[in-house]
Amino acid sequence: xxxxxxxxxxxxxxxxxxxxxxxxxxxxxxxxxxxxxxxxxxxxxxxxxxxxxxxxxxxxxxxxxxxxxxxxxxxxxxxxxxxxxxxxxxxxxxxxxxxxxxxxxxxxxxxxx
Amino acid sequence: xxxxxxxxxxxxxxxxxxxxxxxxxxxxxxxxxxxxxxxxxxxxxxxxxxxxxxxxxxxxxxxxxxxxxxxxxxxxxxxxxxxxxxxxxxxxxxxxxxxxxxxxxxxxxxxx
Numbered sequence: 378x379x380x381x382x383x384x385x386x387x388x389x390x391x392x393x394x395x396x397x398x399x400x401x402x403x404x405x406x407x408x409x410x411x412x413x414x415x416x417x418x419x420x421x422x423x424x425x426x427x428x429x430x431x432x433x434x435x436x437x438x439x440x441x442x443x444x445x446x447x448x449x450x451x452x453x454x455x456x457x458x459x460x461x462x463x464x465x466x467x468x469x470x471x472x473x474x475x476x477x478x479x480x481x482x483x484x485x486x487x488x489x490x
Numbered sequence: 491x492x493x494x495x496x497x498x499x500x501x502x503x504x505x506x507x508x509x510x511x512x513x514x515x516x517x518x519x520x521x522x523x524x525x526x527x528x529x530x531x532x533x534x535x536x537x538x539x540x541x542x543x544x545x546x547x548x549x550x551x552x553x554x555x556x557x558x559x560x561x562x563x564x565x566x567x568x569x570x571x572x573x574x575x576x577x578x579x580x581x582x583x584x585x586x587x588x589x590x591x592x593x594x595x596x597x598x599x600x601x602x
Contacts, residue, residue, distance in 0.1 A: 381533075410589055412589070418575070418594075419592065419594070420528075420534065420590075420592040421592075422589035422590070422591075425589050467533045467534070469533070469534075478536070479526075479536055479590060481532075481533025481534050481535070482533050483531075483532055483533050484531070484532070484533055
């Protein structure tokens with residue numbers, strides 16, 4: 378009964394393709410996030426979203442777009458994939474914008490070839 | 491958010507207490523100290539947080555100095571499963587939409 382679940386766990390795709398990563402949380406949290414962890418292991422926030430507001434990290438290319446069909450889901454769409462997009466992507470959720478209550482998913486390892 | 495400084499790596503023998511230091515000399519009065527950890531190939535996991543008093547939960551203890559410029563996370567009886575990267579984060583509670591800022595953390599290796 379995973380609290381924050383991501384699919385797929387692994388994704389290998391060619392440059393130029395468009396792909397999506399799905400995220401679902403069953404915690405009843407109001408806010409969801411996407412983080413990227415690159416090869417140097419730095420974790421950086423990409424998006425924060427609740428039902429009122431989307432906050433985008435200004436360094437994220439507009440090829441990346443979050444889509445939230447409802448409060449429990451925040452999917453990540455990536456267009457025109459590039460080699461540099463290869464990373465592990467983590468979804469997370471929290472109640473409001475809380476810090477202590479962050480729950481992370483197990484990650485999606487994206488490899489662009 | 492205030493910046494934190496942690497050692498890059500530490501070793502600890504299994505069964506002993508692991509003490510992980512963190513410096514946060516520019517911490518503001520309303521900022522909390524949070525600890526998360528990331529076990530290999532998993533998402534980060536919340537451990538504990540505190541403002542100025544020492545805190546303890548089922549996972550760890552957090553000791554914050556009186557001037558709040560540094561803190562120590564204590565894992566009282568480390569096991570091999572505690573091998574992970576530990577992140578010390580300073581932030582106001584409720585923090586805002588720009589999420590957690592993770593530094594490089596401390597890679598704690600528990601030796602059998």
